[in-house]
Amino acid sequence: MKQVNKSVPKIDGMGLAKGKPAFTDDLADSNAIIVKVLRSPHAFARIKNINVDKATKYPGVECIFTHKDVPRNVFTRAGQGYPEPSPKDKFILDEYVRYVGDELAIVAASTDEVAEQAMKLIEVDYEVLEPVLDFEKAENNKSVIHPEKEPYTMFPMGFDASKNIACTYDMHVGDVDEVLKNSEVVIDKTYYTQAQAHVAIETHSSTAYIDHYERLNIITSTQTPVHLRRIIGEALGMPINKIRVVKPRVGGAFGGKQQIHGELFCALVTLKTGRPSKCIYSRKEVFESSFSRHAMRLNIKIGAEKSGKLKAIDLRVLSDTGAYGEHALTVFMIAGSKTLPLYNKVDAVHFGGTVVYTNHTPGGAYRGYGAIQGNFALESAMDELANKLNIDPLELRKMNMIKEGETSEIFKIMGEGGEGTAQIIESCKLDYCLKRGSEMIKWNNKYQNKNKKVIDDKVRGIGLAIAMQGSGIPNMDMGAASLKLNDDGFFNLLIGATDLGTGSDTILAQIAAEALNVPVEDIVVYSSDSDLTPFDCGAYASSTTFVSGNGVKKTAEKMKNLIISEGAKHLKIDVSDTIFDGKIIKSKDGENSISLKEISKGWLYNYGQAQKQLLAVDSYVGKKSPPPYMAGFAEVEVDTKTGHFDILNYTAVVDCGTTINPKLALGQMEGGLLQGIGMAVYEDVKYNKYGQMLTNNLMNYKIPTREDVPNINVEFADSYEPSGPYGAKSVGEIGIDTPPAVIANAIFNAVGVRITDLPITPEKVLLAMKKKQIK
Amino acid sequence: MKIKLKINNQDKIIDIRPDEMLLEVLRKNGCLSVKHGCDTGSCGACTVLLDEKPILSCSYLAAKAEGHSIITVEGAQKKVEQISKYLVDEGGVQCGFCIPGLVLTVMSMEKELNNPSEEEITHYLSGNLCRCTGYSSHTRAIKKYLEEKK
Structure with missing residues (x-):
């Protein structure tokens, strides 16, 4: 192999570093009409009346759209394949607003300032409704978030808007209750994972113009140009041969730009005025009015023999999709389908649950996509089992994990919203990943020396987790x-x-x-x-x-x-x-x-x-979706007086098959790990009791800076996937999956307390330690 | 109102609104490397050099820059290329959106710190956020650049 498995410099790297105009806002016409969105201040309300007369007359205003002026076609902004596995529950604009930041009106004006002034002149008379802000109380709540009649799903997924249910799913292999009943040891725990924001440094940006063939051209920062064209055609009720979508350079996406954002608003304005337009989201809009990771509650039961052999896993999930159901079903299913096959030798397995609507910012695609949530529950529970059985967690994994040449029935049963695709695992170097990672971090010495005081009140601990992902959606993408x-x-x-x-x-x-x-x-x-x-x-x-x-x-x-x-x-x-x-x-x-x-x-x-x-x-x-695998390890140092902890080392050994470009693969891993660490220890989308987002800027929502980077060591296993191009599997998502469980496990190893709800903050660690002392 | 500015070594008289931020003025005047990332002076994507010192142009009134000299990546292409070669080689330019701001801050650091340690480097550059790389490749690249420049 001459050109692959070689660290060729990224071909656009130098041009981007030198600041070439390559991103959406750089490419927009300098006279583009500015498109802004008036957004809901209420978590849930019906618009009784909206009056735009004064705003329309404001000098410099080009046009204003409310729900009365736009086509009423129901669609989903998810940006997925077809038929879409997400409920069609969104209108361009609607008479209901379902979260703080939901769209009320589209304002097009000559400048930002004019648009801002005009928005203040729009008079809205609301019927404020009781919002649903606790996802554990959403099902059958008397507040129905989607009372309208149009929403539907393209195939059955348990959608029941009258009960605030976006979808449900249930699968099993064997009789899990029976096997659990007969298991010598059972772990029964509940874990919570929070909403996380993507924080791509480029905000959602799109621009539109009509070309000399009189076709609508949209330049936009998107992950899915072709799906976008289809969805815009559907929402506007226009033939897609009149639409061209171009993706320029994208300033980070991480799943956030799989969905559509301002593209529709630009399209409407440009189609109406015939003139170029652009819609550049503010950071606040990205936080409040785009998407975040689905928050989840995960109940897990693991049954095992005293020897450590797993007998059954039962994973029940409740997921918060917020006001709209983008990726509701698929993110939730992946919490099972990209975690449970790790332990393929159980006699019985069950996965099921519900995805509910709430009056939160919608859940959407985000790197790791269900897998990180599932991994936190599964790999924390495995650690709890190891502790209960007094078995080294490393040995417990080795004893039970999937190996090359094996399969899991789950591959066939669970797919992207429907049935999956059976596959034999042809490349899986998990055994090597565990062995090498444990050497790198010196597992054997450190694991046994848990609770060891380093200096003063500081103690160290070590934790591990394994993870899998996929490589595309087989027989579809x-x-x-x-x-x-x-x-x-x-x-x-x-x-x-x-x-x-x-x-x-x-x-x-x-x-x-x-x-x-x-x-x-x-x-x-x-x-x-x-x-x-x-x-x-x-x-x-x-x-x-x-x-x-x-x-x-x-x-x-x-x-x-x-x-x-x-x-x-x-x-x-x-x-x-x-x-x-x-x-x-x-x-x-x-x-x-x-x-x-x-x-x-x-x-x-x-x-x-x-x-x-x-x-x-x-x-x-793809005929299959070969999973990349990895083992993650972390060493933490906890201050027992304050609960503050530092991550001293993070070690990751990854099997992604051949690395086509080792340095770019390393970049995917290092970037993914740090996003995962952010989710594990502080990133948290928070709301107040009115459903207003408290973390709607980068002062309140902190992402890791370069001073927060622990010592990260990544290595790749020597692996070759026969179905991959020159032996390659995917590497974009796997890196994000392990940090929550690894760090929770390391904290447990250090101070003997188990944090079950993310993020793992010093406050939670300290409180748990105090509680333990009292006991 | 009109202000006098030196942008990338060219004297300019520019018509601005009194409340306009330097970021918008620079972008309107062809400096598209200066990026809009957060509105709150938190991300560093809008970094430019004002009299050779890095400032956040999203929260710096253009009027306040009257009479000063501004350098953006457009006006320092050769130096930017020297530094960026190391970033590109280490895989440190993923989406690239944050890189112009980062490189300008590196240029300033070079002048300000003599032989900085890794800790000093990450501290100096900590205001330039990146969500893609996890920063490790940046640190490797910048250390190598400083080492080989000696």
């Missing part, structure tokens, strides 16, 4: 590519895949270069333009390296074959006697040959009736 040969022998690689800063443009160029045996510089990438690039489902579900990467590999192999077959014709030799080494097309004995440089020029300029354009197109849909 598709990635396609095209390669065009140019004179001088270089190629254009067109891909629908959406680089969010992850480096997918770079690694996909590496994959094409590897298949063609050419340098990466000879692959010129253009991505994510719904008019110009082939289909791709978009960047979510850890799919790009595996799904789009396989699509690129197939395309490049097709191009290679095309060069060989057409080259053979030119050289007048048999195809079976022709080889292409990346530079020269030749017969096997080398007697007949021509360089790619020369022939590519001839094919375009000089060969008369033999002139031709070489173009290859192919696509890939």
